[in-house]
Amino acid sequence: MELPARRLVLFFVVINGFLGLYVLCVSLQIQVPWHMVTDNFRALSDTKDATRSPEVYAAENTSLQTSCPDSIRTKVPLSSFAKKFLETIPVLQWAKYATMAEYQRLKNYPGAHGWGGLQFPLLQSTLSILNTTANRVLLDDWDQRPNRSQCIRCAVVGNGGILKDSKKGLEIDQHDYIFRTNGAVIKGFEQDVGSRTSFYTFSTNTMHNSLHRYQAQGYNGPPLSEAQVSFDISWTA
């Protein structure tokens, strides 16, 4: 099965994923509500095992890609969320993190929060696929875009059906980057949901479910990305 390699993204953990969208979608045409970010953060802190030693998060040197005055990273330090915001936390999982040390740390956390239940060789072979610049930096091609503006505009398009008959497709497609997730059925709905896809995110579980549930609606896998690079990957569902 062919997948969009360059823009196939695994968010590091759920919380980082949400923060990542926030960090990057600076002039918010998108709408991941702020409370969703803070609620997720709270949920994560609340479920932390009190007997475990304090978590030391991984850190990454990230620089601002724009001088957008409205950017989330400009605004967060001025907000009540400032103390909780981990500016240098890595947002993406990619080949660099397939180390035994990182595995030992993250195997303590199950599901979307870590690598609990996952064998190291599988993790290593999976992450080795994610080893391009697009896997390291979310908006790695921004600097090369001819029509870039002061702020990066992102659209995060959900699949709940609210866009049906909205005729928002053109507006969605005019954003710089377009994020889609899980069972995103595009064909036949372009007028309402647009047709471009810059980033496509899913978990193995949601992909599995989407392939079964939305088959009748024409869903047969992730949409192909804007970038022309692709690779072959197979999985058993």
Ligand SMILES: *[C@@H]1O[C@H](CO)[C@@H](O)[C@H](O)[C@H]1NC(C)=O
């Ligand atoms: C982070 O990047 C800045 C600018 O590129 C550099 O000056 C600094 O030394 C880097 N810090 C680390 C910890 O790598």
Ligand SMILES: *[C@@H]1O[C@H](CO)[C@@H](O)[C@H](O)[C@H]1NC(C)=O
């Ligand atoms: C990722 O690519 C770099 C150089 O391009 C290479 O040295 C490294 O071994 C690769 N990592 C994996 C896990 O494949």
Ligand SMILES: *[C@@H]1O[C@H](CO)[C@@H](O)[C@H](O)[C@H]1NC(C)=O
């Ligand atoms: C920027 O230019 C590219 C290619 O020229 C085009 O595909 C894209 O839609 C443009 N983006 C915006 C926001 O106008």
